[in-house]
Amino acid sequence: MATMKATRDAFGEALARMGEKFPNVVVLDADLAKSTKSDAFAKKFPSRFFEMGIAEANMVGTAAGLALAGKVPFCCSFACFITGRFDTVRLSVAYSKANVRLVGSHAGIAIGDDGYSQQGLEDVAAMRSLPGMAVIQPADDVETEAAVEFLCSHVGPAYLRTTRQKLERVNDPATYKFELGKAVELVPGGTDAVIFATGGEVAFAVQAARALKGEGLSVGVANIHTIKPLDAAAVVRLAQQAKAVVTAEDHQINGGLGSAVAEALSEAGVGRKLLRIGLRDAFGESGTPEELLAHFKMDAAGITGQVRDFLKR
């Protein structure tokens, strides 16, 4: 049985561990510490944790001030609520070049029954549009832990996207190294299609590639943990080896990974047909995570079916 862990849990545990090694790390939350999992840090380092109440704009601005005075703040809420304070992120964080780590948990429809209002589905598009903002979405606990450690010493504003639901481990903890802006080839050699997947969709994409292999199709998978800066060189290289390109993300297909890949391929003059898996200009809904992922054809079976049909077209 594969190891399963929510990336929000891995984030919370890693952050609490990093607190000792990085005394400048401080953490802010807006009444969701038990959900974003920043509470582990709060228990261990109460004087370096700021409970800002249900007032996210003020939290984001306060994080910017802490950063401008030399601290390394992790500023946590649901992805959708951080997106909602875009104006503050834009000016106080991005334009001020404040060394803030915005951590958006509860990414995507896979949070389940809380429904659309709590599902971060436009956050990557919004954050990606800001100059200098790195956008990171780890695919499992191993990657999350490495990304958190990286962010403790990285210079520049960054957005980290985590999941509520447990994700199957896809990386080997013994050998994994996080490199910002580097795609991780998990299933090499896709000649029929290559899937660029991110976050919770990565493990499903790997399962889909295996299933399609059984049907005689060669499908590669690359984990795009850094959506910005995108590993355009890897995207172009892998796309050129394949007949078709697929992106998979628990996010709107507009503005997220699918858009980033399309932009990189167009700019490089690589003509490949492209299937973007994600929410197709649609709102999320209530339901169990499994039901929702099946409904939007974003689980392993959904990806398998969508890629199979796409390659027939």
Place this chain on the structure above:
Amino acid sequence: MPGPSTAEAQSEVQRLQQIAYTLRVDIIETLAKAGSGHPGGSLSAIDVVTCLYFSRMKLDPKRPDWPERDRFVLSKGHAVPAQYVAMAEKGYFPKEWLKGLRTLGSPLQGHPVNHLLPGIEACTGSLGQGLSVAQGMALASKLDGDKFHVYCMIGDGESQEGQIWEAAMSAPKYKLDTLTLILDYNHGQIDGHTEEVMPLEPVADKWRAFNWNVLSIDGHDIAAILGALDAARSHKGRPTFIIANTVKGKGVSFMENQISWHGTAPNKEQTEKALAELRAHAPGGKA
């Protein structure tokens, strides 16, 4: 810092009045050259800004990144000409640079930009944000053992932003006596009189209810400003909110209390008229 004697305090006030006069002239000339900008709110703020930069803030213009410097965050970023002229006079950059205000490639952007001009602490201009940023800096100071003090200035129109009240709630929670907030209460905003656009009164009661130490002064009375800044700095356990009752366009009669001078630069004729008037009222009769 003025000594205990009244004579010394008086000479300090006179020194600052002289600087404020010079800076008013600089504001008019700088905005006239730029051909756009916000004279009303710059002139209302300049006496407080003068007291901060030339008397009460712990600063070193040669070391704008000195970790223990006091911080000034101008949340009402459109009044940044007031800050630019003070910084130039203080020696952060050559006065010549003021001529580049609002031009392509200039570090003196239309609204403050920290990464282009050392000494500016944060980007502001989307109203309501600077107070939160100042609060973050004040928290950092507290974490490191009250290393520095943070001053923030907001506008009255700006106080209509919800984020101001989020910060109004959180700063007392953290007992941020490392933070002093100054309201440039000039009663004007783009669409009209502040009380018509969105009433702010009773403003002192509101901030008192949010658990701030509230002071109210004439924002053009140098001695009163110095007194309030000192009272704020020595007040422990709570952040201080200073209501600086000011006049929009202060010092230039045809700009005073005129909403039309919120965001319009004077033309050549108006500039000459304004400068002549300022000189006529120069402190100590100096022209």
